[in-house]
Amino acid sequence: MSEAGDAVDLVDSALADGILAARLAETWGTGRSLVAWLSTVDHKIVGRRYIVTAFIFLILGGVLALLMRAQLARPENRLLSADFYNQVFTMHGSNMMFLFAVPVMEAMAVYLVPLMVGTRNIAFPRLNAFSYWIYLAGGITLWTAFLLRVGPDVGWFAYVPLSGPQYGIGKRADIWAQMITFTEVSALAVAVEIVVTVFKQRAPGLSLGRMPLFVWSMLVTSFLIIVAMPAIVMASSSLILDRLVGTHFFNPAEGGDVLLYQHLFWFFGHPEVYIIFLPAVGMVSTILPTFARRPVFGYLALVLAVIAIGIFSFGLWVHHMFVTGLPRIGESFFTASSMVIAVPSGIQIFCWLATLWHGRPVLAAPMLFVLAFFATFVLGGLTGVMVASVPLDTQVHDTYFVVAHFHYVLIGGSVFPLLGGVYYWFPKLTGRMMSERCGRWVAGLVFVGFNLTFFPMHLLGLAGMPRRVYTYQPEMGWGGANLFISLSSLILAAGFLLFFIDALRSIRWGAPAGDNPWDAPSLEWATASPPPPYNFLHIPVVTSAYPLWTERETLPVTIGLRVERREVLVTTVAEARPEARETSPRNSIWPLLTALTTTVMLIWSIFSPWAVVWGSIPIGIALIGWFWPKGTPEDDA
């Protein structure tokens, strides 16, 4: 104890930089053993795992998409059976939404937000490790079921009664619903971590009005997750109860309501789209000023737009239900609200255009993806205005027009900025640059392939092709367009393939990046690439919204954090004035064990309701282990 007592007094100002770096690395580092690797709570290591895992799910989902395109290339094709095709499209949607799009955005935030706000680790780092393991377990569960040919086959929104006890055969819909539970838990955990990190761990001086726009976007996204997820918890839990213990939430014969499920699902499902889109908006707002070589135009307008989109996103869910026969007056309200959300989206576009107009843009690879984003997202937003109109929607709802629309919004609006973000932050994550030449090819192939694949789908939808059909009749005259789309999808796939090749190659052989290769203004570039385990040698002090542009030489720093224990600086919510020093938990194997026991309980409960009773005992034991005092200095505080 006397050693610990001595260490308490050791603060960072007492040591020279070189010794300080070594001591901090010792305090914050992750060992090299397997157990250490499984126990780490470093947000950078967890974030990197998250990102890699999410991109693996992107590849898997992409393979499913190509399978669908192969099946649809010819009318009455018998390549895939109806049963397998229905599993494939359900897996594609569920995988892309729940295992790729939402997690990858959270993953980027887990890695970047603590660096961007200038702190040493994310808030609740053990919860963060737990959230990754539970996400991984959910993904493995879903894919194992699919590989065993019992993948869900009811579409990614699993409407009842098709997914209910009477029509959803076997355990397929249960596996879907339980995969939702896994991702709910992991998403909620990350959302809470992000909110607390952003509100309480910002570097001194990084007031709300100076916060990077990506951080703003992630803050709003996290609140969306916290508010939207309970609705899907209700929907999927009620579905499981209907199926497993014979409740009648959705059974009209016993007083249940089929449409209740749709309301619950879309009350989550529509904000979900913005949970995927808002982080991408933040990436655009972050990448754009760096390459336009000027601060973003309309910072306040952009912040307000993100908040407005977040709030409005809860008032749109009924536009997924325009043909279910709801009262006209109600539908009219949702037409208006769906139109209204186009206003903040438009304001964002105008602010970005103004930024470019009055900047001196550098058209490096990350910027090309942002330009591709403009062309596709604006189009997707405009078709969004079309489907917002009730009467118009009755013609295009559930057709390939809608398939085209949401791929324009999700790929154009989210994946393009994400790819740009990978090219942009790759040097920070790995210390090496991705290839600029490859980047140009990737941007070109993906952009051209994407448009050739998805634009004709608008026309197919208007020509009457419904979505989710495993085949179509030759006399419909859709064969040519479908073949064209299937061939174009290969161009898109080639673009992604080149992207992954470039990323893998650059990890080892990319040009060394240095701390700040793009001369970017925000704090994540104020440390080494890749950052050391403690992120910053000294916590920086921020004096403007573009700290690295205002302080061209060195940033002012804070001193006084302890060296021998993990300690982060807690600051006030609005002004980020230093408030307290707070300990940050050490590495622990218990989050992994908790995730494993939770996984056992969740999978078991697909088969028996008693799993919830008996399965919670090991979870309880794991949680006791998690919170048991170990006598480390971190426990004292």
Add this chain to the structure above:
Amino acid sequence: MRTALRLGLGGSLLALCAGCRGWQSALDPQGPEARHLRHLIWLFTGVAALVWVLVMVVLFVAIRRRCLGSPEPVALTPPAERRATFAVGVASVATVIVLALLTAVSYRATGALGQDTEDAVNIRLRGYQWWWEATYLGPLSEATFVTANELHIPVGRPVTIDLSSDDVIHSFWVPNLAGKQDLIPGRDNRITITADHAGTYRGPCAEFCGLQHAHMSLFVIAEPPAEFDKWRDAQKQPAAAPGGDEQQAGQQIVTGTQCAACHTIRGTAAKGTVAPDLTHLASRFYLAAGELPMTRGSLAAWVADPQTIKPGNNMPQVPLTGDELRAVSAYLASLK
């Protein structure tokens, strides 16, 4: 690459123009409802195209107008920022105005749909996995006769269709005539369609309903009122008596085996209610919800092996000898 893009898009547009004139196309309206909707689609498309082009032009100019690539971050000049604020403000106000106008147009279109339902023909349509049951209703909403998968309607007269489902959610959508409306268990929906011209219009089930969702088509046959009345009177009649020994044998098999447990043939012992009414089966154009054209050969093939033709459907394979199969198909083909 841009040229390739343009050529490719042009090619696929051309390929689809055949689709625009199709028997299942929202862009080839054959009734007042669908015509309203096509106006709306074109209007929204035009506005969207204009906005998109404007944004792209501004984007293009924005990245071309300055010499590119400043090494140092550029300093902001207040006059330029003021001009940008003004431009963004104007664009935002314009966005609000355009959206308000589009919303108003949308509301007006909603009001124009589904009017004039007096003197309407009334049909009750039920969705099943994976076929449609149509019950024609009399003046007091009493059922007059039941048929399946094909609706005959008189040209020029509104037709109200009551939509419901007993199993999962389906969706009624005949794009040449109107937008879609779901068939939901436990709920009653209604849609009105009117055909201006005689013709056959096709409608797929438009809500994913399970294994054979792709093979659940509906046909609307619009015909002049006189022909429609003739058809309706014929449908009210019980099934034709078998003519000849082979058809007689066929009838005995159909009404005496498990076929009768699911199907109804009015005027015979077959009174099942879970599968399509076969009373006037051969008067329809298609078999198995659009799967096969109605011929004796298709009937034989379907009865012999329904699970290969439409995998997973609810019709079991009934073991029959070659002679029995011939007799059954002869009888079914006689049910005009």
